[in-house]
Amino acid sequence: xSNRPSQSELIAYIDGALAPEKRAAVEKxxxxxxxxxHQLRQLIKLRxxxxxxxxxxxxxxxxxxxxxxxxMLQVEVQKPVAKPRTQVVSKPVKRNSPWIYPxxxxxxxxxxxxxxxxxxxxGLPSLNDPLNPSAVTLPxxxxxxxxxxxxxxxxxxxxxxxxxxxxLKCVMMGNNFEDPKFSHILADVGPAVRQYLGxxxxxxxxxxxxxxxxxxxPCQVDGGKTLHWLFRNPSDPKIHVSVFVQPFxxxxxxxxxxxxxxxxxxxxxxxxxxxxxKFVYYLIGDxxxxxxxxxxxxxxxxxx
Amino acid sequence: xxxELPRKLHDSVLFREAALSHLDSLHRFAxxxxxxxxxxxxxxxxTYLQALRxxxxxDRSLKHIRPWLFKILNNAYRQHFRRQSxxxxxxxxxxxxxxxxxxxAALLPVNSRLEDLNWDQIDEELKHAIDALxxxxxxxxxxxxxxxxxxxxxxxxxxIPAGTVMSRISRARxxxxxxxxxxxxxxxxxxIRSA
Numbered sequence: 001x002s003n004r005p006s007q008s009e010l011i012a013y014i015d016g017a018l019a020p021e022k023r024a025a026v027e028k029x030x031x032x033x034x035x036x037x038h039q040l041r042q043l044i045k046l047r048x049x050x051x052x053x054x055x056x057x058x059x060x061x062x063x064x065x066x067x068x069x070x071x072m073l074q075v076e077v078q079k080p081v082a083k084p085r086t087q088v089v090s091k092p093v094k095r096n097s098p099w100i101y102p103x104x105x106x107x108x109x110x111x112x113x114x115x116x117x118x119x120x121x122x123g124l125p126s127l128n129d130p131l132n133p134s135a136v137t138l139p140x141x142x143x144x145x146x147x148x149x150x151x152x153x154x155x156x157x158x159x160x161x162x163x164x165x166x167x168l169k170c171v172m173m174g175n176n177f178e179d180p181k182f183s184h185i186l187a188d189v190g191p192a193v194r195q196y197l198g199x200x201x202x203x204x205x206x207x208x209x210x211x212x213x214x215x216x217x218p219c220q221v222d223g224g225k226t227l228h229w230l231f232r233n234p235s236d237p238k239i240h241v242s243v244f245v246q247p248f249x250x251x252x253x254x255x256x257x258x259x260x261x262x263x264x265x266x267x268x269x270x271x272x273x274x275x276x277x278k279f280v281y282y283l284i285g286d287x288x289x290x291x292x293x294x295x296x297x298x299x300x301x302x303x304x
Numbered sequence: 305x306x307x308e309l310p311r312k313l314h315d316s317v318l319f320r321e322a323a324l325s326h327l328d329s330l331h332r333f334a335x336x337x338x339x340x341x342x343x344x345x346x347x348x349x350x351t352y353l354q355a356l357r358x359x360x361x362x363d364r365s366l367k368h369i370r371p372w373l374f375k376i377l378n379n380a381y382r383q384h385f386r387r388q389s390x391x392x393x394x395x396x397x398x399x400x401x402x403x404x405x406x407x408x409a410a411l412l413p414v415n416s417r418l419e420d421l422n423w424d425q426i427d428e429e430l431k432h433a434i435d436a437l438x439x440x441x442x443x444x445x446x447x448x449x450x451x452x453x454x455x456x457x458x459x460x461x462x463x464i465p466a467g468t469v470m471s472r473i474s475r476a477r478x479x480x481x482x483x484x485x486x487x488x489x490x491x492x493x494x495x496i497r498s499a
Contacts (some may be wrong), residue, residue, distance in 0.1 A: 008474045017455060017470060045423050046477060047449045050434060053427035054450045058332040065345045069327055069352050073320040168353075
């Protein structure tokens with residue numbers, strides 16, 4: 001009766017998965033059988049060739065993805081969440097469902113664009129009284145330029161990544177605004193904001209689409225001094241929106257009163273970016289479907 | 305309930321460095337798993353996001369972070385299809401189907417046809433053959449042959465017994481050998497006809 005090992009046993013032998021006795025028996029057969037040795041070589045060759053073929057044929061990690069992951073990992077090590085200082089700021093929300101950052105979705109773009117189009121945002125054109133939260137209607141054409149490549153909007157890809165990482169950090173930590181100079185009551189933040197970014201800076205108010213002010217504070221973002229505003233839906237903790245404001249100093253290459261929805265490979269978290277003569281604004285949300293639904297409730301559609 | 309205290313800063317930095325060092329492997333696996341570059345990027349990003357959120361739960365040595373990340377990615381891939389409700393990963397085969405495929409492969413004489421195979425010139429052919437494997441076989445084969453995970457680690461990633469991993473790898477090999485043998489045979493026939 002032949003003791004010739006089966007192909008499965010040969011594979012187990014190659015992979016070191018045989019028991020010592022069985023391994024010895026297989027080795028004995030291999031030594032005595034030229035055909036088995038050949039079969040063994042073929043199996044070994046298959047693995048090494050497969051490894052080389054797959055590795056050599058796979059495109060490297062896209063720069064934008066690498067930058068996003070690195071930015072995500074560079075977010076400071078989590079600190080205990082600061083206790084809210086007033087009743088106005090909602091408590092950090094611990095969500096059970098996994099956080100999902102999909103590749104850009106039209107619903108998100110519609111949601112973000114709608115935020116602008118319906119005039120819930122401030123800043124363009126300038127407010128009459130920049131120290132008070134306000135709502136200003138923007139030109140409806142402002143958010144119609146959608147680009148998949150941030151560089152086409154004159155926006156460095158690294159800047160997109162960092163802004164995304166900052167938004168992520170704040171959402172993950174619930175709230176990260178610890179500078180005591182900045183109140184957690186929207187109506188009181190004006191003086192500190194003005195002192196930090198100048199007299200003409202606007203105060204955003206997204207309450208008309210049911211987004212409560214959750215905090216504001218200085219933030220380290222390439223491109224200069226930056227204020228980060230965080231908004232949260234009190235009835236749906238899945239909705240967060242961040243607005244980053246920087247004095248304009250040439251960090252983006254597009255014209256004032258231009259706005260772009262950055263989506264696609266450069267921004268898996270779609271983001272709306274625009275500027276006026278003094279400031280650059282970045283708006284980014286995290287639950288885009290819900291944001292879009294909010295916009296739909298308000299009767300706004302962009303047809304994207 | 306107060307938020308959990310963070311891991312030590314030092315540990316966290318090491319954790320993140322270790323996680324980042326596997327980015328190329330995770331991206332490669334995601335591409336061959338999903339066969340879709342955009343989805344692959346999404347899966348990789350989601351993997352790191354989940355890893356960061358679960359950082360405090362990772363209490364093993366950092367040498368175990370690699371299979372842990374692959375497991376997150378694999379789960380993200382499955383969840384993606386569950387969310388999409390589009391029928392799941394293509395060609396999800398049951399063990400019975402796999403057995404049938406392997407049985408068919410075993411019926412054909414392989415070794416004789418592989419005699420003349422030039423292993424240095426079959427990269428592309430082999431890659432296509434791997435891509436054509438049933439999902440359940442392709443996943444374990446890639447994790448084993450390309451990403452160098454051990455049987456036990458693959459078992460953990462896939463949530464199946466180690467014995468099943470072994471048998472799937474064996475079936476994947478048989479199918480690949482069979483495909484190469486058939487292609488080799490086909491090429492020979494063509495050259496004979498053209499001669």
